Amino acid sequence: MSTQVYVAGVGSTKFGVLPGRTLQSLAVEAGRAALRDSNIAPARIGCVFVGNFVGGIMTGQELLGPIVAADLGLSNVAAIKIEAACASSSAAVRIGHDLVRAGAEDAVLVIGVERLTGAPRDALTTAMTAAIDQATEGQAGLTFPGFWGMVMARHTHLYGTTREQIAAVTVKNRQFGAINPLAQFQKPVALEEVIASPPISDPIRRYDCCPATDGAAALVLANESLVRQSGSPAVRIAASVLVNGPPRITDYAEITIHDGSVLAAKRAYETAGVGPDDIDLAELHDCFSIAEIVDSEDLGFFAKGEGGPAVVRTPSANSKVVINPSGGLLSKGHPTGATGCGQIYEVVMQLRGEHPNQIGKARLGLTHNGGGTAAAVTVHILEAVR
Amino acid sequence: MTLEGRVQSHTIIRVPDKAHAAAAPFVLVLVELTDGKRVLGHFNRAEPPAIGSRVTAEPSEQTPVFREEAT
Numbered sequence: 047m048s049t050q051v052y053v054a055g056v057g058s059t060k061f062g063v064l065p066g067r068t069l070q071s072l073a074v075e076a077g078r079a080a081l082r083d084s085n086i087a088p089a090r091i092g093c094v095f096v097g098n099f100v101g102g103i104m105t106g107q108e109l110l111g112p113i114v115a116a117d118l119g120l121s122n123v124a125a126i127k128i129e130a131a132c133a134s135s136s137a138a139v140r141i142g143h144d145l146v147r148a149g150a151e152d153a154v155l156v157i158g159v160e161r162l163t164g165a166p167r168d169a170l171t172t173a174m175t176a177a178i179d180q181a182t183e184g185q186a187g188l189t190f191p192g193f194w195g196m197v198m199a200r201h202t203h204l205y206g207t208t209r210e211q212i213a214a215v216t217v218k219n220r221q222f223g224a225i226n227p228l229a230q231f232q233k234p235v236a237l238e239e240v241i242a243s244p245p246i247s248d249p250i251r252r253y254d255c256c257p258a259t260d261g262a263a264a265l266v267l268a269n270e271s272l273v274r275q276s277g278s279p280a281v282r283i284a285a286s287v288l289v290n291g292p293p294r295i296t297d298y299a300e301i302t303i304h305d306g307s308v309l310a311a312k313r314a315y316e317t318a319g320v321g322p323d324d325i326d327l328a329e330l331h332d333c334f335s336i337a338e339i340v341d342s343e344d345l346g347f348f349a350k351g352e353g354g355p356a357v358v359r360t361p362s363a364n365s366k367v368v369i370n371p372s373g374g375l376l377s378k379g380h381p382t383g384a385t386g387c388g389q390i391y392e393v394v395m396q397l398r399g400e401h402p403n404q405i406g407k408a409r410l411g412l413t414h415n416g417g418g419t420a421a422a423v424t425v426h427i428l429e430a431v432r
Numbered sequence: 433m434t435l436e437g438r439v440q441s442h443t444i445i446r447v448p449d450k451a452h453a454a455a456a457p458f459v460l461v462l463v464e465l466t467d468g469k470r471v472l473g474h475f476n477r478a479e480p481p482a483i484g485s486r487v488t489a490e491p492s493e494q495t496p497v498f499r500e501e502a503t
Contacts, residue, residue: 167447168447168448168449168453169450171447171448171449171450172449172450172451175449182472183472184449185494185495186460186472186473186474186495187448187449187451187452187455187456187458187474187495188445188472189445189447189448189449191443191447192443192445192460195443195444196440196442196443196460196462197441199441199442199443199483200440200441200483203441203484245444245446246446246447247443247444247445247446247447248443248444248446248480249443250443295462295470295472296462296470296471296472297470298470301440301441301462
C-alpha cells in the first residue's frame with residue numbers, strides 16, 4: 047500500500063564562495079533548518095541520504111552519511127551518501143520518496159552538499175570530468191564546457207539559434223538571481239558582456255557557464271499522517287522520476303535532443319497526470335546557457351528549435367511557465383551535489399508563497415536536474431497543498 | 433581501414449583538465465562515420481571544420497586525429 051509523499055520542510059545555506067566551511071558544517075546547517083521547518087521530531091526520521099558528487103576528490107572526505115547524521119544528533123538511522131554527479135541529491139530524493147511512498151519509512155532527511163571553490167581551475171575541471179567516461183571521451187580531453195560547446199554549435203547549425211538568444215538566458219537568470227538572497231551572483235549582466243566574455247570551449251564563453259559554488263540544501267520528506275500531525279506547510283510530490291540517458295556524447299543519436307530529459311519528463315507528466323502547459327514554474331538544469339534552451343525543449347515547454355526565440359519573447363507570448371526564477375545554476379550557483387535539493391527548495395518556497403522573488407500564486411512547479419552528459423536525469427513535479 | 437565521415441559538431445577546448453593541459457587549446461570533433469557510428473576525435477588544425485564537412489582519420493588505439501578530406 048502506498049501513501050502520498052510530501053516535502054514537509056526545507057532548509058538551505060547561502061550558495062556562493064564560502065571559505066572556511068566544511069562539507070559537514072554546510073550539510074548540518076541545511077539539515078537543521080529543514081528539520082526545524084518541518085516541525086517533525088528528529089526521532090521520526092528513519093534515514094538520512096546525503097547527495098554529494100566530488101567531496102572525496104575536492105576535500106578528501108567520504109562517508110558523509112554517518113558523519114552528517116551524527117553531527118545532526120540523528121542516531122540509529124540508516125545514513126548513506128548517494129552519487130549521481132550533478133544529480134546526486136535529486137537522485138537521493140527519488141530514493142527517499144520511494145521509501146516513504148512504500149511505507150518503509152514515515153520520514154527521511156535528504157541533504158545535498160558540495161564544496162567546489164578554493165581549488166585551482168585545472169583541479170576543479172579534472173574533478174568535474176570524473177563524470178565523463180575516462181576510458182573513451184576523457185582520454186580525448188572532453189570537458190563539460192566542451193560537451194555543451196558541441197551542443198551549442200549544433201543547435202545553432204540545425205535550428206538557427208542565435209548568439210544573442212543564448213546570451214539572453216544568462217541575462218534573464220542574472221536578473222532573477224539579483225533578487226534571490228541565496229544566489230551567488232546578485233548583479234545583473236548585459237548581453238554585450240556575455241557575448242564579449244572570454245572563450246572557454248568555443249562557442250561557450252565564460253558568462254555562458256555556471257560558477258563553481260559551495261553550499262547545501264536539505265528536505266524532509268514525510269507521509270501524509272506525519273505531515274498532518276506536524277502542521278507543517280507541506281508541498282506534495284506529484285512525481286519523482288530518475289532515469290538514465292546516454293553516458294557518452296557518442297551514444298547520442300542527436301546531441302541537441304537529450305533522451306534522458308525527454309523520458310524523465312514524459313514519465314513525470316504521466317505520473318502527475320499533467321502536461322507542460324500546466325506547470326507554473328520550472329527550475330531547469332542551466333549549467334550552461336544553451337542547456338536551459340535544450341532543456342526547455344526536451345521538457346515540452348517549447349518545440350525543438352523554439353527554445354532560443356522563446357527566451358527573448360515576453361513570457362506571456364509563448365508559455366505561462368516561468369523558468370529559473372531562482373536565478374538558476376547560472377546565477378544562484380551550482381554546488382553540484384546540492385543542486386537538486388536546492389532546486390526543490392526553490393520550488394517549494396514558491397508554492398508556499400514565501401519566496402523573495404515570488405512569481406505570483408503558483409500551483410505546480412517542476413525541477414529538472416542532470417548528471418554527467420544528461421546521463422542521470424531527475425524530474426520532480428511538486429504541487430501546492432492549500 | 434581509414435575512418436571516414438561527416439562532422440556533426442565541434443568545440444575548441446581552451447580550459448582542459450590536468451591531463452590535457454599541455455595540448456590546449458585543441459579542437460575536438462564529433463564525427464558520424466559512414467557506417468553510422470559516432471566517434472570523438474581531435475582535428476589536425478587550430479580552427480574547427482564546418483559542420484557537415486567530410487573528414488578522415490587513420491584508425492588508432494588512442495583518440496583518432498581527423499583531417500578534412502581532400503576535394
